[in-house]
Amino acid sequence: xxxxxxxxxxxxxxxxxxxxxxxxxxxxxxxxxxxxxxxxxxxxxxxxxxxxxxxxxxxxxxxxxxxxxxxxxxxxxxxxxxxxxxxxxxxxxxxxxxxxxxxxxxxxxxxxxxxxxxxxxxxxxxxxxxxxxxxxxxxxxxxxxxxxxxxxxxxxxxxxxxxxxxxxxxxxxxxxxxxxxxxxxxxxxxxxxxxxxxxxxxxxxxxxxxxxxxxxxxxxxxxxxxxxxxxxxxxxxxxxxxxxxxxxxxxxxxxxxxxxxxxxxxxxxxxxxxxxxxxxxxxxxx
Numbered sequence: 001x002x003x004x005x006x007x008x009x010x011x012x013x014x015x016x017x018x019x020x021x022x023x024x025x026x027x028x029x030x031x032x033x034x035x036x037x038x039x040x041x042x043x044x045x046x047x048x049x050x051x052x053x054x055x056x057x058x059x060x061x062x063x064x065x066x067x068x069x070x071x072x073x074x075x076x077x078x079x080x081x082x083x084x085x086x087x088x089x090x091x092x093x094x095x096x097x098x099x100x101x102x103x104x105x106x107x108x109x110x111x112x113x114x115x116x117x118x119x120x121x122x123x124x125x126x127x128x129x130x131x132x133x134x135x136x137x138x139x140x141x142x143x144x145x146x147x148x149x150x151x152x153x154x155x156x157x158x159x160x161x162x163x164x165x166x167x168x169x170x171x172x173x174x175x176x177x178x179x180x181x182x183x184x185x186x187x188x189x190x191x192x193x194x195x196x197x198x199x200x201x202x203x204x205x206x207x208x209x210x211x212x213x214x215x216x217x218x219x220x221x222x223x224x225x226x227x228x229x230x231x232x233x234x235x236x237x238x239x240x241x242x243x244x245x246x247x248x249x250x251x252x253x254x255x256x257x258x259x260x261x262x263x264x265x266x267x268x269x270x271x272x273x274x275x276x277x278x279x280x281x282x283x284x285x286x
Contacts, residue, residue: 004082006114025094029150032056035244038087039283048207056146064110078116086119130252130264131167138171145201154182178228184243185209188236189267194223208242215274238265248272
């Protein structure tokens with residue numbers, strides 16, 4: 001069973017999985033999610049993802065008992081049943097199903113859904129040439145640190161980028177402050193220093209981003225967390241993004257502006273290699 005679903009205690013084929021049409025995740029986007037990858041059958045950075053999921057649930061007052069009903073064993077069992085070695089695991093937790101009302105029922109039971117699919121690696125062509133991205137106004141809500149399923153602005157921005165022949169979109173405020181891409185954090189390198197936007201409520205605090213900061217420390221690369229303007233980003237020596245699904249991916253063009261010399265830079269390549277080596281070592285030791 002290469003692709004598998006889990007819904008409230010039941011595993012089965014994805015095409016057979018169902019949730020109620022009255023689920024508040026469907027009706028209101030009232031839910032949170034995480035995306036985890038597994039390598040060699042082992043979930044990667046799982047503790048960090050589950051801790052962030054707890055924070056997201058707490059932020060929207062979603063009453064799921066993570067201690068009485070832990071998620072990690074469900075993931076382990078799903079990987080065993082699917083037989084997948086390298087997998088992409090989607091976890092969605094909604095407030096649950098109830099007759100449609102803006103008021104939240106007191107006795108509502110959360111809905112937990114997961115899917116297990118083969119992990120599709122980033123194409124070598126994209127990794128070698130680097131991503132091309134456009135900038136779009138940041139029209140999202142103010143609490144992007146919550147990994148909410150309300151992703152319509154992200155979806156529309158990514159769709160517009162692809163329609164125009166780009167790979168992704170970057171959210172920028174009216175004042176020119178750089179935030180993040182549709183599903184990844186952004187970094188720039190200048191004068192052998194890394195810079196990235198502040199981890200406020202306006203951006204997602206990436207698990208991969210956190211591990212990448214550890215990688216930078218291991219090669220004695222200075223890192224600074226500070227406000228980045230679009231002008232500063234466009235004048236960088238190198239730009240790259242990070243996320244669960246891409247690890248570290250160079251950015252070689254923003255709008256019509258070529259970044260650096262238009263090639264994935266040496267610092268980005270070094271960080272990717274360090275990231276990859278540390279990930280391989282960690283997975284082999286678990």
